[in-house]
Amino acid sequence: HVWGPLTTYFYNNADATGTSGALEEWLPDVDHVVVNYWEVRSWTIELPPYLRVLIHEGMQPPVARWSGVELEPTDLYGMRVYERGALLVPHVDRESTHALSAIINVGQQGMDQPWPLQIVGHDGLVHELTIEPGELIYYESAKCLHGRMRQPLRGERFVNVFVHYRPVGEPEWYKEAAGIDKSDDGKDHALGGEARGGDCEAQDASGTRPAHARDTAIRRPERHAEEALEATTGTRPGRDRDAT
Numbered sequence: 001h002v003w004g005p006l007t008t009y010f011y012n013n014a015d016a017t018g019t020s021g022a023l024e025e026w027l028p029d030v031d032h033v034v035v036n037y038w039e040v041r042s043w044t045i046e047l048p049p050y051l052r053v054l055i056h057e058g059m060q061p062p063v064a065r066w067s068g069v070e071l072e073p074t075d076l077y078g079m080r081v082y083e084r085g086a087l088l089v090p091h092v093d094r095e096s097t098h099a100l101s102a103i104i105n106v107g108q109q110g111m112d113q114p115w116p117l118q119i120v121g122h123d124g125l126v127h128e129l130t131i132e133p134g135e136l137i138y139y140e141s142a143k144c145l146h147g148r149m150r151q152p153l154r155g156e157r158f159v160n161v162f163v164h165y166r167p168v169g170e171p172e173w174y175k176e177a178a179g180i181d182k183s184d185d186g187k188d189h190a191l192g193g194e195a196r197g198g199d200c201e202a203q204d205a206s207g208t209r210p211a212h213a214r215d216t217a218i219r220r221p222e223r224h225a226e227e228a229l230e231a232t233t234g235t236r237p238g239r240d241r242d243a244t
Helices: 003-013 049-067 173-178 223-233
Strands: 021-023 043-045 071-076 079-083 088-091 100-109 117-120 126-129 136-139 146-148 157-167
Touching (some): 003 100, 049 136
Antiparallel strands (some): 071 157, 100 136, 100 157, 117 126, 117 146
C-alpha cells in the first residue's frame, strides 16, 4: 500500500515549486556537503504528514524482516530530485536515527544509462547497486559508506525517497553495540539488499537473513574501505552525518 499513494503524489507534484518544493543548499560554514549543489540544483518535493506516516508504517515490517530487529521510525525526507550532472558525495549518516534505511526509486526520466549506488560492504569492498522505479535498496546508512561518484547522473531526472529506522526504544543503540564482541557469528553480514517489484514489497537479494543489526551496523568505515572507495570513484569520501 506504499507504492500507489507515493507515485500518485509524485505524478501530481513532479514539477513542484514554492511551498511543496525546496532547493537544497548548504551554508558556507558547513564542513561537508552531500550533493554538488553549486553545479547542479538538487531539490526536494515535500511530503504531507499523512503520506510520511503511511510510508513509514508500510516500510517498517519489510525493513525489520530484512534486519532481524524490531524497529521504530525516525526520519523520512521528501522526494529528493536529482538532475543531469548530479553527484552524491560518499558519506555515512547520522548514527542516532539512521541505523537501518531504505532507498525507494520513485521515478526517473530521460536516463542515458543507469546511475548506480556505490556502497562499502562489511567485507570492506565497494559494491554497486542499480535500481529502477518501483525497486528499492536496504542498507545500513550509519555504517556503510555510500555515494554516487563513479559518474554524474546521465539523465534528466532521478527521484528517490529515503526512509530511516533504528532499534525500538534505543536512541543510543550505536553506543551499546560498539562494545559487542564482533567475532564471527557464522552469519552473512548485511550489505543492503536490492528488491524488485512495483509494490515495493522487499526481500533481501542475497537470499540470506542478515546478522543482527547491532552486530553489523556500528563501526565507522575503516581506512582501507575509504581508500577502496577513493580508488573506485577518484574522490575522497565525505563525512556527512546529517542526511542521505
